[in-house]
Amino acid sequence: MSRKCTDCKYCIQDDYGYSNWTVEGTSVDCLLHLNDKFPVDRFYGEVPELLFAKDCPRFIAGNSVEVDVDQEDGDLENYSDDPEIKALLKSYQRY
Numbered sequence: 036m037s038r039k040c041t042d043c044k045y046c047i048q049d050d051y052g053y054s055n056w057t058v059e060g061t062s063v064d065c066l067l068h069l070n071d072k073f074p075v076d077r078f079y080g081e082v083p084e085l086l087f088a089k090d091c092p093r094f095i096a097g098n099s100v101e102v103d104v105d106q107e108d109g110d111l112e113n114y115s116d117d118p119e120i121k122a123l124l125k126s127y128q129r130y
Contacts, residue, residue, distance in 0.1 A: 039085040040070060041077065044097030044120060048077060049129060050104045058104055066100070066123040067093055100124065 040046050045066045052059035063084075064074040069091055072084040088094050100114045108114055111124040 037086055038088045038094065038096070039080065040065065040073075040088045040091070040094075041080060041085055041099050042096055043088055043091070043099060044095050044117065045069075045093060045123070046099035047102065047124075047127065048099050049074075049102045052104050055103050055105045055107070064127075066120065066127060069093060102129075 041048060041063060043065075047064050047066055049062045049064065050058045050060070051062060061077040062074045063077045063082075070084065070087045072087065075082055075084045077085070097117075100111075100120060102111065102114055111127055111129070112121040115121055115124060
């Protein structure tokens with residue numbers, strides 16, 4: 036199985052739509068801004084841009100950050116317990 040960007044701890048998957056009940060899609064981005072093709076719509080995880088992970092020098096297997104449309108957990112940094120990821124999320128701009 037090929038590793039994908041969505042399998043990396045530096046990935047953010049940001050749902051978009053009208054509410055958590057009407058999610059229209061999920062935008063995938065790199066918190067380190069290493070993939071020039073991002074942000075991209077995840078489209079069921081079948082987009083070729085996600086395969087950048089196999090050649091990414093900073094790939095670290097882990098849980099990506101998953102943000103819901105309504106941002107029910109509040110500020111983005113609340114979506115991770117990892118101190119490094121929290122710091123990156125503080126400066127991340129949602130689209």
